Amino acid sequence: MNNNDSHNAPGDEVKYRPGIIESKWQKKWADTSLYRTEDEVEGKENRYHLTMLPYPSGDLHVGHWFAMTPSDALARYFRMQGYNILFPMGFDAFGLPAENAALKGDTHPQTWTEQNIKKMRDQLRQMGAMFDWQREVNSSLPEYYKWTQWWFLQLFKNGLAERKKAPVNWCLDCETVLANEQVINGTCERCESTVEQRELEQWFFRITDYAEELLDNGELDWPEPVKIMQRNWIGKSIGADVSFRMETNNPSDDSEIRVFTTRPDTLYGATFMVLAPEHPLVSKITTQEQKNEVANYIEQTKLATEIERQSTDREKTGVFTGAYCVNRLNEEPIPIWISDYVLSTYGTGAIMAVPAHDQRDFEFAQKFNLQIKPVVQQLDVPELEIEEAYTGSGKLINSESFNGIDNIVAIEQITEYLAEKGWGEKKTQYRLRDWLISRQRYWGSPIPMIYCKACGIVPVPEENLPIELPFDVEFRPTGESPLNLSDDFVNTKCPECNEEARRETDTMDTFMCSSWYYIRYCDPNNETNAIDRDIANKWLPVDQYTGGSEHAVMHLLYARFFYKAARDMGLVPGDEPFTRYYSQGQILGPDGKRMSKSRGNVVPPDDQVTKWGADTFRAYLMFLGPWEQGGPYDIDGIVGISRWLNRVWNLVNNKSNLSNTENVETTEKLRYLNHNAIAKVTTDIENKQFNTAIATLMSLTNDLYTLRTNTTIDSTIWKETTDNLLLLLAPFCPHIAEELWEIVGNNYSIHQHSWPEYIESFTKEENIKIPMQINGKLREHILIPRNATETEVLELAKKLERWSEIVGSNEIIRIIYVPERLLNIVIKPVT
RNA sequence: GCCGGGAUGGCGGAAUAGGCAGACGCAGCAGACUUAAAAUCUGCCGAGAUAUAAUCUCGUGAGGGUUCGAGUCCCUCUCCCGGCACCA
Numbered sequence: 001m002n003n004n005d006s007h008n009a010p011g012d013e014v015k016y017r018p019g020i021i022e023s024k025w026q027k028k029w030a031d032t033s034l035y036r037t038e039d040e041v042e043g044k045e046n047r048y049h050l051t052m053l054p055y056p057s058g059d060l061h062v063g064h065w066f067a068m069t070p071s072d073a074l075a076r077y078f079r080m081q082g083y084n085i086l087f088p089m090g091f092d093a094f095g096l097p098a099e100n101a102a103l104k105g106d107t108h109p110q111t112w113t114e115q116n117i118k119k120m121r122d123q124l125r126q127m128g129a130m131f132d133w134q135r136e137v138n139s140s141l142p143e144y145y146k147w148t149q150w151w152f153l154q155l156f157k158n159g160l161a162e163r164k165k166a167p168v169n170w171c172l173d174c175e176t177v178l179a180n181e182q183v184i185n186g187t188c189e190r191c192e193s194t195v196e197q198r199e200l201e202q203w204f205f206r207i208t209d210y211a212e213e214l215l216d217n218g219e220l221d222w223p224e225p226v227k228i229m230q231r232n233w234i235g236k237s238i239g240a241d242v243s244f245r246m247e248t249n250n251p252s253d254d255s256e257i258r259v260f261t262t263r264p265d266t267l268y269g270a271t272f273m274v275l276a277p278e279h280p281l282v283s284k285i286t287t288q289e290q291k292n293e294v295a296n297y298i299e300q301t302k303l304a305t306e307i308e309r310q311s312t313d314r315e316k317t318g319v320f321t322g323a324y325c326v327n328r329l330n331e332e333p334i335p336i337w338i339s340d341y342v343l344s345t346y347g348t349g350a351i352m353a354v355p356a357h358d359q360r361d362f363e364f365a366q367k368f369n370l371q372i373k374p375v376v377q378q379l380d381v382p383e384l385e386i387e388e389a390y391t392g393s394g395k396l397i398n399s400e401s402f403n404g405i406d407n408i409v410a411i412e413q414i415t416e417y418l419a420e421k422g423w424g425e426k427k428t429q430y431r432l433r434d435w436l437i438s439r440q441r442y443w444g445s446p447i448p449m450i451y452c453k454a455c456g457i458v459p460v461p462e463e464n465l466p467i468e469l470p471f472d473v474e475f476r477p478t479g480e481s482p483l484n485l486s487d488d489f490v491n492t493k494c495p496e497c498n499e500e501a502r503r504e505t506d507t508m509d510t511f512m513c514s515s516w517y518y519i520r521y522c523d524p525n526n527e528t529n530a531i532d533r534d535i536a537n538k539w540l541p542v543d544q545y546t547g548g549s550e551h552a553v554m555h556l557l558y559a560r561f562f563y564k565a566a567r568d569m570g571l572v573p574g575d576e577p578f579t580r581y582y583s584q585g586q587i588l589g590p591d592g593k594r595m596s597k598s599r600g601n602v603v604p605p606d607d608q609v610t611k612w613g614a615d616t617f618r619a620y621l622m623f624l625g626p627w628e629q630g631g632p633y634d635i636d637g638i639v640g641i642s643r644w645l646n647r648v649w650n651l652v653n654n655k656s657n658l659s660n661t662e663n664v665e666t667t668e669k670l671r672y673l674n675h676n677a678i679a680k681v682t683t684d685i686e687n688k689q690f691n692t693a694i695a696t697l698m699s700l701t702n703d704l705y706t707l708r709t710n711t712t713i714d715s716t717i718w719k720e721t722t723d724n725l726l727l728l729l730a731p732f733c734p735h736i737a738e739e740l741w742e743i744v745g746n747n748y749s750i751h752q753h754s755w756p757e758y759i760e761s762f763t764k765e766e767n768i769k770i771p772m773q774i775n776g777k778l779r780e781h782i783l784i785p786r787n788a789t790e791t792e793v794l795e796l797a798k799k800l801e802r803w804s805e806i807v808g809s810n811e812i813i814r815i816i817y818v819p820e821r822l823l824n825i826v827i828k829p830v831t
Numbered sequence: 832g833c834c835g836g837g838a839u840g841g842c843g844g845a846a847u848a849g850g851c852a853g854a855c856g857c858a859g860c861a862g863a864c865u866u867a868a869a870a871u872c873u874g875c876c877g878a879g880a881u882a883u884a885a886u887c888u889c890g891u892g893a894g895g896g897u898u899c900g901a902g903u904c905c906c907u908c909u910c911c912c913g914g915c916a917c918c919a
Contacts, residue, residue: 346918640856695855771851776900826899
């Protein structure tokens with residue numbers, strides 16, 4: 001008998017119509033506030049799940065679905081496990097695209113953003129995710145950025161926000177400065193256009209104060225590659241600061257050059273010095289004869305873009321200053337050069353060059369015919385025969401009293417010696433720079449600072465927040481902050497002396513907004529505080545964060561810094577914002593390339609939802625492959641999920657072949673299938689292996705189908721089985737699970753039901769089939785009782801028909817029985 | 832250059848802790864149902880040998896090794912993807 005026949009009998013047809021049931025349940029969930037999260041629920045532990053909030057570009061992308069729906073499934077699973085789950089959503093709504101769109105079209109960034117949010121909110125609702133929309137945040141609303149500004153003031157009061165002059169990255173196209181993290185290969189992270197260095201006074205957050213603590217991320221339950229990326233970005237180096245006396249005819253001149261080196265052991269091999277062209281000493285020390293050449297070189301450097309300057313395969317350039325300093329260890333004179341391969345922003349902006357043991361210095365020395373002096377033994381060859389720098393270890397040579405000492409030991413000894421003499425000291429350097437947060441753009445949160453001629457830099461009093469972003473402003477990028485053009489905005493009174501003063505007109509980097517949004521979700525409507533301390537204790541830190549690893553050294557590092565600063569102000573509990581973080585991969589176009597309009601490989605999620613339904617689309621995205629891996633979206637594969645859900649639908653709706661008489665064998669088989677699936681799906685979800693969880697559910701569906709087609713089943717055990725199937729399905733496909741749950745007569749809502757538990761003994765069958773190998777090669781299968789001993793298994797094996805054929809009279813030299821897994825018989829031919 | 836991750840059928844992928852390679856799905860092939868198609872259902876679906884089979888051989892990027900047994904562990908190499916890139 002065919003299930004489908006009876007199901008399709010006239011008058012009995014109930015077809016799976018995703019479009020109808022999905023909107024039905026989305027409405028009911030909203031009407032009954034099913035996903036409304038209270039801060040406290042009796043008997044339930046709070047658990048905070050979070051997926052990165054989107055930028056309101058105006059159109060939800062498959063990438064959003066790929067990132068958010070598995071995250072939703074995970075949150076739903078933990079909800080069913082009995083936790084009180086916070087799973088919020090919002091919009092990272094400040095940023096350049098709004099301005100760019102406004103410049104192209106006849107609209108305002110605010111209008112554009114509002115419209116986009118409205119559209120995207122609807123698109124997000126179609127996912128059927130358990131977002132608590134009452135906690136939505138929008139970082140561009142004054143109710144939100146009031147607190148972004150408030151945080152700025154707290155950082156300022158705690159000495160973590162400062163205005164300083166520094167060489168900064170300037171994007172020529174965006175006409176604004178950028179943080180170091182936002183410059184990729186010398187180009188702007190957003191618009192990919194050229195970035196150049198400018199010396200400007202800007203607002204910085206002192207993230208470097210937390211370098212050491214940020215580096216210490218080993219205990220975090222985060223993907224190892226992301227932690228490594230952060231550690232590399234912070235870039236800790238231990239070495240020494242060493243000072244070299246300037247050689248001068250004037251005995252009262254005690255000026256010196258300080259360098260940072262990780263190789264104090266090679267100090268005797270320093271044969272020249274190199275200063276960054278921007279180094280302040282350059283103008284002081286350059287001799288009359290070299291003045292022109294040096295000035296020309298500095299001019300050239302300024303003209304070079306960051307891409308040109310940072311290119312490693314470019315030949316080294318530089319000029320001699322004419323000046324010398326003295327290596328205090330041996331009183332030898334050392335010529336001082338300048339070159340752009342030395343960065344003014346790292347260390348002291350000057351280096352001692354040891355060409356024998358540093359490849360960059362080696363290349364420079366070769367180009368300009370400078371002395372190469374080996375000081376580590378392995379390189380004890382005539383100077384002309386040296387082909388590259390030796391960076392390995394060895395005993396010191398040419399180093400006077402340090403000769404013969406292992407260079408690793410010499411690092412310590414020479415550093416100590418320098419310290420004793422007052423010529424240097426041990427030093428730790430970080431590659432990480434302070435976080436530059438000023439932006440010369442309109443669509444961002446104004447920086448709440450005031451410049452007063454008399455009082456200097458004065459923070460806006462907290463009670464005057466928010467400093468609202470004026471709507472009516474000419475925001476065309478001119479390289480000058482648009483807010484500067486608004487007299488109403490700029491002109492103000494000094495909060496201290498009440499005299500005429502000017503407001504800061506730069507806005508904040510939008511990464512500032514996203515550094516604390518997860519804090520605001522906990523208490524989104526609080527008008528007197530950024531977050532209530534009691535509520536913070538209830539939810540923070542985030543238990544499970546998910547999102548793309550492209551944010552590894554930007555958002556994720558900034559947020560960690562921010563949270564630690566907030567902790568030190570006593571405002572949030574714990575040391576880290578995100579206890580667990582998991583990065584999903586990237587979904588690609590069907591052609592395996594990044595989806596983009598220009599490539600024409602974009603798969604619009606709305607179309608997929610219309611065609612297949614949200615549940616099918618969700619499950620397909622989770623089924624494609626490992627979540628962390630991402631990969632191409634195969635437009636044809638989704639039909640498999642659609643077929644599966646239809647089978648589930650028919651399986652549960654079908655009333656045929658059910659009876660009231662129990663068949664013990666069938667019941668046992670059903671229990672086994674059922675509990676096995678519960679066990680597998682449970683561990684898979686916990687490990688975020690959604691693809692295999694869904695494969696398990698498919699297998700279960702197939703097995704139930706087969707059993708149902710071939711046997712008559714007791715209706716009680718059948719309902720128990722299908723109920724469990726629906727519960728296991730609920731996190732992945734919340735709508736169909738809810739609909740079928742209702743159809744079989746269960747109470748609303750399946751999503752308030754607890755996750756099924758499996759019974760260990762049911763997950764195993766009495767008799768199992770194990771492979772039997774001869775010399776490690778598969779020869780037969782044998783059916784054995786699960787707890788059989790080796791002897792019993794061997795007896796069963798000997799009863800096999802093929803025993804004499806495959807073993808015969810050969811000598812058995814070893815028997816390996818792995819309980820419940822395999823039997824391997826090692827034989828040797830009798831000669 | 833440095834630091835990560837990876838390579839398994841026609842395709843996406845699966846495989847506790849070293850134990851039946853290819854679960855699950857797509858595509859494909861054959862059949863059932865149908866006037867027909869779609870949908871659905873059933874079966875097959877890594878390569879090769881043999882008479883269909885039973886069975887055997889080969890097979891997880893390449894080469895070597897450890898082991899009764901290797902996709903999994905060790906060594907060497909190739910290619911692909913991601914990050915950083917003159918950080919002294």
